[in-house]
Amino acid sequence: MVFKKRLDHGFNGFRVPAIPRAPRSVRRRGLCKKVEDSQICAFELLASIAGKLLQESESSASSNASEGNDHLATGKGAVKQEQQDEGKSFKAGWIYQGSCGEGSFASEMASQNISHKCILKEISHADSDEVLERNSVFNNSDCSQKVGINVTDFGKISSKVEGGSTHFGESFDGNVNEIERLNEFRGFKTEGANTCSSKDSMELCLKSPTVIKSDSNVELPLCQDPAPDTCFSRYRNDDKLGSRDDDENFSRCFKPSTKAKAFRSPPRVANRRIRKLLTSRYWKAAPKLKDCELSRTDGGLKQFYRKRKPCCNRQRDVLFKRRKMFDQSSVVISDGGFSCESVSNSPEKCMTEDKNDTAAMLNGANGVSSSVLGHQAPFHSKGSHVKFSIKSFRVPELFIDVPETTTVGSLKRTVMEAVTAVLGGGLRVGVLLQGKKVRDDNRTLMQTGISHKDNMDSLGFTLEPSTVQIPPPLCSSDPPPLIPCDPSQLLTRSPENPAVEISDPLTDPPPLTNLGNHVESNDNTVSSHIDTTDKTEPDSKALVALPAMSMEALAVVPLNEKTRHSEIVQRRTRRPFSVSEVEALVHAVEELGTGRWRDVKLRSFENADHRTYVDLKDKWKTLVHTARISPQQRRGEPVPQELLDRVLAAHAYWSQHPVKQHGKHQAGTLKIMETPAADDNGVEGI
DNA sequence: ATTAGGG
DNA sequence: CCCTAAT
Secondary structure (H helix, E strand, O other): OEEEEEOOOOEEEEOOOOEEOOHHHHHHHHOOOOOOOOOHHHHHHHHHHHHHHHHHHHHHHHHHHOOOOOOHHHHHHHHHHHHHHHHHHHHHHHHHHHHHHHOOOOOHHOOHHHHHHHHHHHHHHOHHHHHHHHHOOOHHHHHHHHHHHHHHHHHHHHHHHHHHHHHHHHOOOOOOOHHHHHHHHHHOOOOOOOOOHHHHHHHHHOOOOOOOOOOOOOOOOOOOOOOOOOOHHHHHHHHHHHHHHHHHHHHHHHOOOOOOOOOOOOOOHHHHHHHHHHHHOEEOOOOOEEEEOOEEEEOOOOOOOOOOOOOOOOOOOOOOOOOOOOOOOOOOOOOOOOHHHHHHHOHHHHHHHHHHHHHHHHHOOEEEEEEEEEEEEOOOOOOOOOOEEEEEEEEEOEEEEEEOOOOOHHHHHHHHHHHHHHHHOOEEEEEEEOOOOOOOOOOHHHHHOOOOOOHHHEEEEEEEOOEEEEOHHHOOOOOOOOOOOOOHHHOOOOHHHHHHHOOOOOOOOOOOHHHOOOOOOOOOOOOOOOOOOOOOOOOOOOOOOOOOOOOOOOOOOOOOOOOOEOOOOOOOOOOOOOHHHHHHHHHHHHHOOOOOOHHHHHHHOOOOOOOOOOHHHHHHHHHHHHHHOOOOHHOOOOOOOHHHHHHHHHOOOOOHOOOOOOOOOHHHHHEEEHHOOOOOOOOOOO
């Protein structure tokens, strides 16, 4: 049984606080809408897989691999084209949608370390009931629909590659209703018995690790098929060679159920890759598995919208409130990577909303990506400022893999641990500009080009693990020590560590121009060039292994499907009142009296979004206190005694003249104004 | 949504 | 500034 806790997706998730938080007034007015972006983009998923497969085929062909893919060479040209044309899409989806798995090629596997072991391990379980269980989760129409959408989208995309004159393209040409076809193919609508057309087989290959079929029969595409040839190759055999022994191969590999002849096993290599990916995202519960592999990958993204403009205060308070961090999590018994909820996502939605995630994910694959709202607004008294409204940081998805026999409490703890490890393992923030990582911390925003309004929408933030585990020990029973590492190294796909490469390495991630970030820029923004960002490869591919944590004594994680969003609220940036603000406040209170803070706000702080009536009330409270204490005890910017005197006077007056709820208080105002409150001890009676 | 107060 | 109870 696999429990997948997708921290990123719509059906649940932990969210890291946005920075900064919107003023309460705004929040309370419902201006802070949460955006439920669909995290799983079917298209991206399939596209990714397809891209990977293509890449693999190319690789295999060119490297003369012994995987029996030689015939794939025929599609090489097309493959390349696709990679070039659609690589971004593929990549994007792939990185993020690892739930469908990603594998390594033979060459990669050779040098695999962590992941490899894990993969093997996973594979070893392939024949177990565990897999059956997992796959069985897929056995519902909802999930199938999801897959169908995937196929549909993929078909659309793939059609672009048709130029390559490969079957691949042909099989997915057009915007046919692939869902129907797929369903039919699966036997949802028909009794299966579909012939194994190349198209179908391809679909299967491109589908998720599990294959959905009717009649509760579960195919185990992830396992078997000792045959060296891949589905892809078979596919090509079908069309190129007209070979019809594919069915035999399939039957041999799958021992398919009676009715599901149509179900083909994904290629072995692909399976492995899928395994790898899946594995990498699992949090294995200790009970059954001695080796706790706590790995984490990039991907999961969850964001919620914050309306309020942020502050660019460098002295920003970095305190996070975490009390709500885990109180609303929910564990979902996943369908194997796709939540049924996500199924409802329309393709269009995937193509649009998910772009954000895709792009962000691409660039922050290893950690958490963020969507950023860039604001550029001048500060009245200061120079040109750049305001960033980070809608949210999204926690990478996390898959939980625990034995079926585990207890709920154990599951909760496992999730807790995973989350804790992810969030508490140490994160650092990365800045992405137009898809490139800005590594020079000493560069100014202006120099980097971040301040340029045109670049605001291509700005992204990532949360990167600040710690990483050394590869080998991933599967070992000994929790490896946390080793601080250079995130750049971690995030950059490195030849020396192919194991961590999850994404399609063929293309650079698309610029984050599709993040849908809103930009409030100001004309007085300083323009600058953006070419100062380094050309470092997009990060993304690292699998970050996290150390196993104690399984004991962890707080129970409440399961609440309803409130699947938990916000970690950040304390607002402290913004001391200026003298002028105090003056305005005092004046307003003198006229309106205490207890009418909303009016005060509207009267004197209408345009000060960061000053809520509560703030004003609080400030008045502190002012009164300040006025009563000795000057030596006062802190912060000194408030003119004259103002403090007025504060005391007004406070005294309004204390004796409670504001009537309805009537106006012009009289009171006049009185106050007439009363020279020069008395340090306040005015007791007017 | 506001107000009033404690923290 | 935050949090909450009470309006």
